[in-house]
Amino acid sequence: MPKTKKSYLMGYKEFQTSLVVSCKPGYSEKTLHDIFETGNFNEELQVLLDKDSNIIFITMYPKDNKEKKFDTNKKRYLEKIKVVCDYISIIYDNQTIDYMRKISESVYVLEREFRTLIEIIFLKAKGATWYKDYFHNKENEKNRTINRDNILDLIDNPLDNLDFVHLKNFVEERIRFSSSSISDRLNIIEDVLTSNNAIGGTRDDIDTMLDELNKIKELTYSKKTELKVSELYKHITSDLAKEWGELYNFRNPWAHNHCLMTKSDLVKYEDLASSVLKKIRTEITLLSLLNSDKEFVLGNDKLKLSIAHFPSLGTSFCRMKLEFNSRGTQHILEVHEATYVEFFEIVGILSKFSEFSDSLDLEHLKMNPFILNKIKEYGNKLFCDEELLSKIDDNLIELEKLLSEYDEKYELKKLEGAMFTMKNDVDQLLNKIFKQN
Structure with missing residues (x-):
């Protein structure tokens, strides 16, 4: 197979901007150089100039260890030369290349x-x-x-x-x-009627109400x-x-x-x-893992990972919990705004921690949260794996490290005795409240 040719630049410096400019009558390449010299740029910025006929080529880049100020210095230099130039155009801006790649x-x-x-x-x-x-x-x-x-x-x-x-x-x-759109328009009409004491209202009031009624008719029909x-x-x-x-x-x-x-x-x-x-x-997540229930669970009382739906004040969010008992102490990790992505990440961390392997590859599962049966099949095997349960008892510190490496907020909390019972009671009550809504 022939080698693929790369048509884009490779190995370029991260901070560099190249321009093509044309000076106004009476100004020249020397003017641009003088602006650089008198503008206190020497310590932080390097500018290269060259001329071809009536156009001038410029390349600017930061001096070593001055990269953080490059954006500021670049803008400041452009502001200075804008006064004496009638044309400034970008040839290449290396930071833009990187920004566009990230997007x-x-x-x-x-x-x-x-x-x-x-x-x-x-x-x-x-x-x-x-x-x-x-x-x-x-x-x-x-x-x-x-x-x-x-x-x-x-x-x-x-x-x-x-x-x-x-x-x-x-x-x-x-x-x-949406129903809220219709409700908003009815409220506008109500406000007009209640705020105007005149029997017929003003012409503008009537026009407003007619306009809103027509919009409601559009929405309704x-x-x-x-x-x-x-x-x-x-x-x-x-x-x-x-x-x-x-x-x-x-x-x-x-x-x-x-x-x-x-x-x-x-x-x-x-x-x-x-x-x-x-x-x-x-x-x-609501359409896939939580399509048929308010909660999706892998595992059992010994080790359980769950994600549940909590609609609150018109906003949907999902809460994820990892719960297990290690040497007589209950541990819990809660993520209050989770999605299927975070859910799979926890499954992946537990797989890595226990060195669990299966014919089903988690990497192929986590890009499609709709294949629920296969997700459950993989998860139930993992959460019943004796090696995983044993290692949680023997090397909890390693698991805590893997969790914090993924997200520094992923901190296991210890709950003992009455505190654990009370928390479970509160969670069950909240679930009942949300199910009623």
Whole structure:
């Protein structure tokens, strides 16, 4: 097999920006050099200049051990030369290459899981023709199979014909049809009626009420989803829709290959992407591990890992608990906002700790939380493994180390006697309360 040619840069310095600029009349390469010399950049920044005809090429990079200030110094130098230049363009910004690579790694996972969430909801409720029956729109769709490997003709992923922006619009439109939207509009009408003492109200008041009534009629008579609000909005919440829309703006620099991204752009994207992914994975956990019950459990009284659904104030979250007894003391690890990902991580840590192996490979299971029977099969074998139970007694410190290496917040707590009994009673009471809701 021939060696794959790499068309992208390799081995480049992490901090470097290359520019092409054109100076305003009366200014030159010497001006740019003088700005560098008089701007106190010498100690922290290196700038290389060269000229070709009427354009000037610049490469700047930080001096050793001055990398942390590179963003600030780069911006400061650009601000200075902007005054004397009528054209400044990026050739390469090495940090942007790294930022875009990091975003690329997350975008597939983020979009794949969100598309899967939408797909499973509607597939369960409406069957295989759900997309054609309710959301088919040729204007928004692109044929992703043209000039591609014909394996794509063998699969059906209808949402993949929609761009990110159309997914954003789809979610926002679905949220418009929630009961809360109708309730909000009725409240607007009520406020107008109760706040105005005039018998007929003002013309503006009447227009407002008519407008809101028309919007309610749209919501009431729409046949776009034919799904009960509780079925759809149980998983695609207004918070998730709002953050998905915000994510679109932060994703654009990556999607459209913008010339420059900053560290603050990346941090904003990562924070928002993490929040969105957590919400999506929570809903996928509810559709998979917790589809048939409020709690999913592996193991028994000796060693038990559980994840349970706790809807609170309109927000869904899942709580995970690892519980076991070691040398007469009960130990518990609680994660108050967990998803199927954290659940599998704990299973993986216990497998590594006990050196457990099986014909079923956990690595193949954890990417698909919907294959419940196989997950249960693997988990029940692991949690009944005598080696694991014995090693927990003999080498608890090693297990605590593995847990903290995965997440420093994963700390085993010891519960003894009355404290353990009281905690179990409280947990059972909470479960009863949530089941009633």
